[in-house]
Amino acid sequence: MPKLPVRDINLYYEVNGQGHPILFIHGLGSSTRDWELQVPFFSKHYQVVTFDTRGHGKSDKPPGPYTISLFAADTVELIKGLGLTPPHVVGISLGGIIALQLAVSAPDLVRSLTIVNAGPEFIVRTIKERLLVLQRQLIVRLLGMRKMGEFLSKRLFPKPGQEKLRQLFIERWAENDPQAYRDAMRAIVGWSVTDQLNTIQCPTLVIAADQDYTPVTVKEAYVARIPQAELKVISDSRHATPVEQPEKFNETLMAFLLRQA
Numbered sequence: 001m002p003k004l005p006v007r008d009i010n011l012y013y014e015v016n017g018q019g020h021p022i023l024f025i026h027g028l029g030s031s032t033r034d035w036e037l038q039v040p041f042f043s044k045h046y047q048v049v050t051f052d053t054r055g056h057g058k059s060d061k062p063p064g065p066y067t068i069s070l071f072a073a074d075t076v077e078l079i080k081g082l083g084l085t086p087p088h089v090v091g092i093s094l095g096g097i098i099a100l101q102l103a104v105s106a107p108d109l110v111r112s113l114t115i116v117n118a119g120p121e122f123i124v125r126t127i128k129e130r131l132l133v134l135q136r137q138l139i140v141r142l143l144g145m146r147k148m149g150e151f152l153s154k155r156l157f158p159k160p161g162q163e164k165l166r167q168l169f170i171e172r173w174a175e176n177d178p179q180a181y182r183d184a185m186r187a188i189v190g191w192s193v194t195d196q197l198n199t200i201q202c203p204t205l206v207i208a209a210d211q212d213y214t215p216v217t218v219k220e221a222y223v224a225r226i227p228q229a230e231l232k233v234i235s236d237s238r239h240a241t242p243v244e245q246p247e248k249f250n251e252t253l254m255a256f257l258l259r260q261a
Contacts, residue, residue, distance in 0.1 A: 149173025
């Protein structure tokens with residue numbers, strides 16, 4: 001089980017394939033398994049690197065507080081520690097947030113950037129938004145990670161034919177360390193790189209599900225602020241696009257990567 005000493009922790013990682021590296025960064029409460037439908041596809045042509053961020057999966061789970069800058073700094077050390085040439089960086093949800101921070105704070109380490117169902121800030125501005133954050137915190141604290149998985153799975157995979165996905169999601173979510181999950185969730189609240197979007201000079205792809213938590217118009221607005229950015233919308237999809245629409249997702253990402261060759 002390969003682990004790399006990074007700062008004060010050990011990060012679990014996996015490497016598959018050969019070629020120019022792609023670094024995939026998973027979402028909140030998840031792990032390298034976010035990308036199990038992408039690794040076989042992309043490792044035919046690229047060196048695919050996946051890892052569990054601080055507090056997740058098989059990586060260490062030290063006490064918080066966590067910050068997005070800390071997650072990004074861990075990622076910098078991983079890239080350097082594995083001796084990667086500047087990789088194509090792909091992140092979903094929390095992973096997309098980390099990827100955006102990485103592109104701002106360490107631009108020389110990012111060959112291209114792909115953001116999946118994420119945005120450049122998480123600022124709580126309304127009572128409704130504050131209640132949604134509080135709701136998640138309370139579910140985890142009072143009812144546990146499995147209940148949180150049950151709550152989220154119905155929103156991510158609502159179709160009758162997605163029962164297996166819902167159950168798989170619940171089982172994996174239940175494996176999370178509750179404190180590390182809460183610390184990671186707190187790291188997101190209040191974070192923003194909106195004012196620095198114009199400094200991102202690498203080719204950028206934003207993949208947006210048409211039924212994601214935030215509407216496509218929000219993605220359109222921030223894509224317009226990144227010099228070399230483009231937006232691709234995947235229809236009939238929610239927040240977990242690489243899992244529920246893997247073929248469409250893989251085709252969209254591959255087409256973008258081929259243009260960067």
